[in-house]
Amino acid sequence: MRHSAPAQGRLKAPSHLARLLAALLTAAACASPGGAGGLAGSIVISGSSTVEPISIAVAEKFHERHPVVDISVDGPGTGDGFELFCDGEIHISNASRPIRPAEIADCEDNDIQFIELKIAIDGIAVLTSPNNNAIGECLSFADLYSVVGPESRRFDRWSDANSLAAELGETHAAPFPDVALDVTGPGEESGTYDSFVEIVIEEIAAERGQPEQTRPDYQASADDNVVVQGVTGTDTSLGWVGYAFFKSNKSQLKAFEIVNEDGACVAATPSSLADGSYPISRPLFIYVHAEKVEDNEALSEFVDFYLSDEGIASVTEVGYVVLTPGELEATKDAWEARETGARDT
Amino acid sequence: MIGTTPATYAPEAVRKRLQGKRFDAKGFAFSACLLAALLITVTLLAVLLYDVINGGWSVLTSRPIEFLTGSLSSAAADAGIGQGLRGTFFIAVFVILVAFPIGIGAAIYLEEYAPSTRLTRLIDVNIRNLAGVPSVVYGLLGFAIFVKALGSFTGPDANGRTVISAGLTLAILVLPIVIITSAEAIRAVPDSLREAGFGVGATRWEVIRSHVLPYAGPGILTGTVLALARALGEAAPLILVGATTGFLSGGDSYNLASLQGRFTAMPMVIYNWTGRPQPGFETATAAAIVVLLAVVLVANATAILLRNRYEKRR
Amino acid sequence: MAPRPGESGVLSVESLKGAPGRFRKESAIRRVFFAAAATSILISALIVLSLAGEAWTFVTQVDYSSLWTDGWFPRRGMYDVKTIFVGSILVTIVAMFVAGPLGMGAAVYLSEYAKPRLRRTLKPILEILAGIPSVVLGFFALTWISPEIVQRLNPESSLFNLMAAGIGVGILTTPLVASIAEDAMRSVPQALREASYGMGARKVTTSTKVVIPAAVSGLVAAFIIGISRAIGETMVVAIAAGATGGSLFNLNVFEPGQTMTAAMASMAAGTDAVKGAGLTFQSLFFVGLLLFLITLLLNVSAGRFVRRVRQRY
Numbered sequence: 001m002r003h004s005a006p007a008q009g010r011l012k013a014p015s016h017l018a019r020l021l022a023a024l025l026t027a028a029a030c031a032s033p034g035g036a037g038g039l040a041g042s043i044v045i046s047g048s049s050t051v052e053p054i055s056i057a058v059a060e061k062f063h064e065r066h067p068v069v070d071i072s073v074d075g076p077g078t079g080d081g082f083e084l085f086c087d088g089e090i091h092i093s094n095a096s097r098p099i100r101p102a103e104i105a106d107c108e109d110n111d112i113q114f115i116e117l118k119i120a121i122d123g124i125a126v127l128t129s130p131n132n133n134a135i136g137e138c139l140s141f142a143d144l145y146s147v148v149g150p151e152s153r154r155f156d157r158w159s160d161a162n163s164l165a166a167e168l169g170e171t172h173a174a175p176f177p178d179v180a181l182d183v184t185g186p187g188e189e190s191g192t193y194d195s196f197v198e199i200v201i202e203e204i205a206a207e208r209g210q211p212e213q214t215r216p217d218y219q220a221s222a223d224d225n226v227v228v229q230g231v232t233g234t235d236t237s238l239g240w241v242g243y244a245f246f247k248s249n250k251s252q253l254k255a256f257e258i259v260n261e262d263g264a265c266v267a268a269t270p271s272s273l274a275d276g277s278y279p280i281s282r283p284l285f286i287y288v289h290a291e292k293v294e295d296n297e298a299l300s301e302f303v304d305f306y307l308s309d310e311g312i313a314s315v316t317e318v319g320y321v322v323l324t325p326g327e328l329e330a331t332k333d334a335w336e337a338r339e340t341g342a343r344d345t
Numbered sequence: 346m347i348g349t350t351p352a353t354y355a356p357e358a359v360r361k362r363l364q365g366k367r368f369d370a371k372g373f374a375f376s377a378c379l380l381a382a383l384l385i386t387v388t389l390l391a392v393l394l395y396d397v398i399n400g401g402w403s404v405l406t407s408r409p410i411e412f413l414t415g416s417l418s419s420a421a422a423d424a425g426i427g428q429g430l431r432g433t434f435f436i437a438v439f440v441i442l443v444a445f446p447i448g449i450g451a452a453i454y455l456e457e458y459a460p461s462t463r464l465t466r467l468i469d470v471n472i473r474n475l476a477g478v479p480s481v482v483y484g485l486l487g488f489a490i491f492v493k494a495l496g497s498f499t500g501p502d503a504n505g506r507t508v509i510s511a512g513l514t515l516a517i518l519v520l521p522i523v524i525i526t527s528a529e530a531i532r533a534v535p536d537s538l539r540e541a542g543f544g545v546g547a548t549r550w551e552v553i554r555s556h557v558l559p560y561a562g563p564g565i566l567t568g569t570v571l572a573l574a575r576a577l578g579e580a581a582p583l584i585l586v587g588a589t590t591g592f593l594s595g596g597d598s599y600n601l602a603s604l605q606g607r608f609t610a611m612p613m614v615i616y617n618w619t620g621r622p623q624p625g626f627e628t629a630t631a632a633a634i635v636v637l638l639a640v641v642l643v644a645n646a647t648a649i650l651l652r653n654r655y656e657k658r659r
Numbered sequence: 660m661a662p663r664p665g666e667s668g669v670l671s672v673e674s675l676k677g678a679p680g681r682f683r684k685e686s687a688i689r690r691v692f693f694a695a696a697a698t699s700i701l702i703s704a705l706i707v708l709s710l711a712g713e714a715w716t717f718v719t720q721v722d723y724s725s726l727w728t729d730g731w732f733p734r735r736g737m738y739d740v741k742t743i744f745v746g747s748i749l750v751t752i753v754a755m756f757v758a759g760p761l762g763m764g765a766a767v768y769l770s771e772y773a774k775p776r777l778r779r780t781l782k783p784i785l786e787i788l789a790g791i792p793s794v795v796l797g798f799f800a801l802t803w804i805s806p807e808i809v810q811r812l813n814p815e816s817s818l819f820n821l822m823a824a825g826i827g828v829g830i831l832t833t834p835l836v837a838s839i840a841e842d843a844m845r846s847v848p849q850a851l852r853e854a855s856y857g858m859g860a861r862k863v864t865t866s867t868k869v870v871i872p873a874a875v876s877g878l879v880a881a882f883i884i885g886i887s888r889a890i891g892e893t894m895v896v897a898i899a900a901g902a903t904g905g906s907l908f909n910l911n912v913f914e915p916g917q918t919m920t921a922a923m924a925s926m927a928a929g930t931d932a933v934k935g936a937g938l939t940f941q942s943l944f945f946v947g948l949l950l951f952l953i954t955l956l957l958n959v960s961a962g963r964f965v966r967r968v969r970q971r972y
Binding site for chain 2: 677681682684685688689691692693694695696697698699700702703705706709710712713760761762763764765767768769772779781783784785786787788789790791792793794795796797798799801802803830833834837861862863866867884887888890891892893894897898920923924927943944947950951954955957958959962
Binding site for chain 1: 732734737817905907
């Protein structure tokens with residue numbers, strides 16, 4: 001029985017482990033997050049990956065002042081964000097388009113009231129690789145429709161779109177040369193996708209009796225970063241992404257100018273976005289859970305901070321365009337009044 | 346043939362026939378191909394290590410402390426992996442506390458107690474199949490059970506998307522590996538040791554405690570450490586359990602109350618950063634990979650060295 | 660534990676039985692260990708249960724024509740299962756073209772050719788390779804394999820492609836294949852080799868004509884387990900194969916594509932509340948169940964082959 005002495009010592013271990021496990025689990029079950037002193041609580045933010053950088057920037061500043069408040073920010077996409085929001089899982093839903101009637105109905109089913117706050121303006125930049133010299137500098141909506149619209153399925157050369165482009169007319173860059181066409185864009189859960197379809201595709205698609213969506217076979221991702229990566233992957237690529245993502249990755253990308261209503265080619269710049277002359281721009285929103293604002297002090301403080309000068313400065317810091325003073329005032333009023341429901345904007 | 350050879354030449358001819366050609370081209374080519382297979386594999390490992398170390402070196406040398414303790418950030422220059430390391434640490438704790446005792450216990454039952462019944466065979470086959478279930482399927486299990494069904498326990502304020510859910514999911518994922526490797530170690534214990542114990546009147550548990558486990562200990566330890574390393578590197582289940590990817594405050598606290606908050610972990614940080622095109626993030630990703638690899642490979646190497654040492658001793 | 664002497668100072672059967680407390684303790688311990696072993700059954704039941712519910716909703720409510728369209732776009736209600744199934748098969752084929760020769764070659768070399776000292780160095784290296792997390796190989800596949808190997812082989816290929824993902828998965832699978840194959844080769848009795856040498860056969864002949872045929876069941880098992888691992892691999896494909904939003908039916912490995920695993924990961928990335936046309940969320944569980952059944956089938960058949968080797972020797 002020589003083994004027995006060390007063995008007993010060793011075999012005490014499991015019972016210690018079991019006790020430790022029990023202690024750990026009870027502690028975890030009983031304790032509530034947060035600490036003593038100052039503002040505490042938790043804020044869960046999700047939704048659009050376009051708005052995500054603004055919310056992250058605001059959250060980072062807020063965290064410095066109130067280090068005890070737990071904040072998490074994710075960016076799965078506007079649609080998925082509303083899904084979570086209307087399930088009551090998150091406090092703030094970032095959105096790069098207004099909430100839809102179907103989503104409002106979802107929220108109503110779960111008795112969730114929301115406060116809609118418009119916070120910034122964003123353009124959608126249509127991108128290619130800086131090495132792309134084959135396509136020209138400027139595209140019209142008809143050009144875009146012919147390469148990414150619902151009728152462009154399985155086009156993998158730019159020239160495949162030529163007959164469709166000829167049929168449409170009003171093109172600027174077409175006919176296209178015979179070079180590879182790799183399309184990358186935000187996925188369908190993304191508000192950027194929805195805005196792009198609404199502004200660029202919808203009108204032509206409706207005229208032609210086509211579904212109001214893009215071709216399905218493009219490289220899609222909810223993560224705008226992946227879109228940028230895809231566009232840089234091949235020389236004659238095409239993609240679209242929120243303007244801020246273009247701006248922060250300018251060295252790796254080239255943005256097309258877009259033909260506006262007057263037939264002029266306009267580049268996406270802060271000033272062309274602000275004055276509305278760049279044709280593909282849309283407002284950005286946050287949606288706040290109205291009921292949780294009432295009983296979560298951290299959340300209402302956070303939104304106060306979001307709309308303060310320091311908070312809203314994040315919009316320009318991460319590369320978006322600020323609202324006009326009048327619009328920002330309207331947003332602040334809506335927040336002060338805790339005005340719920342979708343506004344007709 | 347030999348019979349037809351003139352007797353006077355026989356010794357030389359026989360020697361030649363028996364030795365064959367001096368240079369065996371076919372054999373040489375075959376072994377060269379095999380060696381090439383091995384060397385290609387080893388070279389790929391070397392290229393991979395060089396690629397990530399080369400990529401991440403600048404970050405690890407220019408701001409080591411900030412990087413290891415910093416939090417997720419939208420700016421690559423400020424981004425750190427403190428929260429990822431914390432999540433990975435707690436996942437390890439859960440695996441050690443949950444998977445190890447249950448896994449070793451199950452192995453002891455199967456090797457020492459289990460009668461040869463249909464139930465035992467079912468358990469045995471079942472464990473082997475569980476070991477082959479893809480990790481993403483375990484992610485779905487974790488999502489359905491720990492996030493949805495038990496969400497009020499695993500994280501009432503975070504909808505169950507917490508490190509508790511992740512840790513339990515990964516503990517379940519590696520449980521079959523722990524059982525199989527521990528069972529192998531226990532099986533390798535010579536029966537004579539057990540018989541000696543029974544011979545002096547010890548009960549089964551006493552024999553296991555004093556003879557079997559001490560002998561199988563190093564083998565069990567090796568298997569459990571390898572299983573732990575596997576758990577620390579898994580990302581797919583974390584996606585389904587819902588690790589945070591954007592920004593997280595407070596996710597770097599090591600107190601127990603924070604277990605019920607949102608979390609992230611090393612593999613998830615790497616997955617998320619891989620998708621970012623800014624040049625800063627490519628180096629940050631490489632640096633994070635170097636850290637994760639250091640943790641995982643040191644664990645693996647320790648386990649392998651440990652095993653080789655004990656194997657040699659016997 | 661000295662036996663207690665009987666009343667008369669003579670050992671009786673009664674005195675050898677031991678104290679009842681010892682037996683109670685013994686059976687309690689046995690029950691605890693049984694519970695631990697039974698946990699595995701519970702886990703299997705939970706897996707099936709958690710998958711089956713939502714998968715059943717999917718199967719009963721899905722419009723069957725949407726299961727056979729020309730692409731997998733769950734958010735548009737296009738659930739063409741063959742697209743992601745074929746994607747998985749393509750990645751697996753590429754992976755096995757890498758892992759098959761490399762793994763088998765390494766196994767034969769380690770078991771038949773390597774001197775003990777070389778083996779002691781090489782084997783741990785293979786085991787270290789086995790421990791590399793799959794996200795790391797995903798990063799490697801995207802940042803090195805794709806531009807340095809795949810795009811050089813085929814300049815037309817896009818950055819995200821099934822080929823790079825397949826090679827990455829193959830590298831990940833190689834150590835597993837090698838380790839199982841080597842076990843099978845080493846379990847061939849030494850006597851067989853000696854008999855072959857005794858007949859005057861060379862090493863190459865002995866390896867290819869005697870040892871490999873004797874271990875063939877084990878080698879097949881190694882290959883099948885490799886396939887099972889490759890089909891179930893998620894992160895490498897999710898990172899390097901692209902097509903995260905969905906994919907048209909595609910047989911070109913130089914194009915982006917999607918596998919069953921990557922389809923699940925990309926649907927759940929960042930959130931489990933997958934939004935889309937009706938059954939998107941449920942399709943996640945349907946694919947999970949499908950994947951579970953496929954790998955189960957592969958593992959069970961590999962188990963058969965392994966048992967065949969064990970029975971023979």
